[in-house]
Amino acid sequence: MTTPSRHERIRPAELLGLAAVFSVFTGLIVMLATREIRMALIFLLIAFIVSVVVLAMLTLAAKPNAEERHEIRDENGRVKGILEDDDEGPRGH
Numbered sequence: 001m002t003t004p005s006r007h008e009r010i011r012p013a014e015l016l017g018l019a020a021v022f023s024v025f026t027g028l029i030v031m032l033a034t035r036e037i038r039m040a041l042i043f044l045l046i047a048f049i050v051s052v053v054v055l056a057m058l059t060l061a062a063k064p065n066a067e068e069r070h071e072i073r074d075e076n077g078r079v080k081g082i083l084e085d086d087d088e089g090p091r092g093h
Helices: 006-034 037-061 066-072
Strands: none
Touching (some): 006 037
16 A cells, blocks of 8 residues: 555645635625624624535545555455355355
């Protein structure tokens, strides 16, 4: 197994930073519109949580490249981690 590159290790921090930028922008807009700090903080936190969830879902939906597919498969071409019986007989009752 190869060690992850610097980009792969920093990727979660990039996504959290992007979510923080989205939430600060939302908080500033609400602060300038209402001039209420409490409401701005509430919207900031809600925007942070929503943006983290959306970015996580988009990351999960991304199609893996060839190198990632190679790491997912074992030497027989099957996906690692899926339990399979050694016998090739039919399954059922």
